[in-house]
Amino acid sequence: MLKLVRTFFLTLASLLLVTATSPALAADASMADYKYVLHISDMDPSKQDLILNNARNLLDAYPPGDVDVEIVAYGPGLRLLFADNVNAKRVESLAMSGVRFSACGNTLKGMTQQLGYAPKLNPAAKVVPGGIVRIGELVKQGYIYVRP
Template identity: 30%
Template structure:
C-alpha cells in the first residue's frame, strides 16, 4: 500500500480542481488519450489548478511499473497531475501498490473518492 492510501489527498488551497475518471477495461491507446486531455486542461486552466486522474476497474493493470503505458503515465505526472489507483480494483487485479509505476498513489475506493471530490465542488470528466 502507498503511504497515502486511506489518507485524504491534499486539495489545492485555491479551490476545487478537475477530476478525470478512467474506468473499465482500458487499452494502452485509451490511456494514451488521457495525457492529451490533461495537457489541454493544464494549458487552459489557471496555473496551479489541481488535476487528478482516478483509475478504477481492470484498467489499473496499465498503471503497473511493467505496463506498456508507463511512458504515458510518466508524461502525465510531469504535468503536475496526480494519478490515483483504486485500491479495491488493485486487489481485484491481483496487484499491490508496490507494483505501480513510481509516483502513483491509491485511494481506498474510487467511487467514494469521486463522490467526495464532487461534494467539494470538483469538476468531473470521464474521457
Template identity: 40%
Template sequence: MKQLVTAACLAAAVATSAFAEGETHYVAVHVDQNDPKVINMALNNVQNLTNYYESQGDTAIVEVVAYGPGLHMYIPGKSPVVDRISTMSLEIENLTFAACGNTHRKMSEKAGKEITLLDEANIVPSGVVRLVELQEQGYAYVRP
C-alpha cells in the first residue's frame, strides 16, 4: 500500500510540474535617442526577447521608457515606428510604453501647444525616475 501511495504522489508531482507556469521575466527598455536605427533596435529587442521567452514557456513583462529625444518615437508624424508600436501593443500582451512627463512638458512649452502622443504611450512623471523604479522592482535594464 505504501508503494501505491508513493507512486500516486510521484505521478501527481510529475503531472503538476508539467502544467506549472514558467518563469516571469521583467525587462525595462530605455530609449533616449531620436534615431530610427536605435528606436527600431529597441523594438527588435522587445520582439526577440518576448518571442524567446514565450518559446521557453516563460512570460516577459516589458516596459519601453522614452525620454529626451527618444520621446519622438511616440509622436505621430515624427515617429518612424507608429505602425510598429500599434501592432506590437496588440500582439504582445505584457508590453507597455512609458513617456517622460518632463520631456513632454518641455516639448509642449517649446511648441506653444500640447504635443499629442500615441495612444499606446502612458505619461509618467519622469523617464529617468521610471527606469530607476523599474530596476528597484527587479526589472532587467536594456539600452540598445
C-alpha cells in the first residue's frame, strides 16, 4: 500500500512539473518554421518605427502560422511599450496579428524608482524578468536575432 501511494505521488509530481511551464516559456513551443526576436533598446522614434515595420514585414513575408515574431524592449526602448506611446495602436495591431511584446522587468523597476511611479504599459506588453535574458532564451531556442 505504501508503495502504491508513493508511486501515485511521484507520478502526480512529475505531471505537475511537466505542465507547470512559466508564461515566458509557453510561447517558446512555437510550431512556426521561422522565428525572429527583434530588439529595441533605443527611444529614437525612427528606430521604433523601424522595429514595428520589420515585424509587419515579417508577418507579410510568410504564410500565416509560418513565422513567429517577438519584440523585446529594454532600456530607453521600453518607451515603445508605454501605453501613451505614439505607436500604441500599431503595437496593439501587431499583437492582434500574433507578434509578442516583451517588456524588461529590470528596466521597468529602474524607471519606476526614477519616476516615483510605475509607467503604464501597453496591454499588449508582457513583463519578463530581463530583456537581455529573454533574447538569450529565444536565441537558444533557434530564434533569429535582429537588431535594426
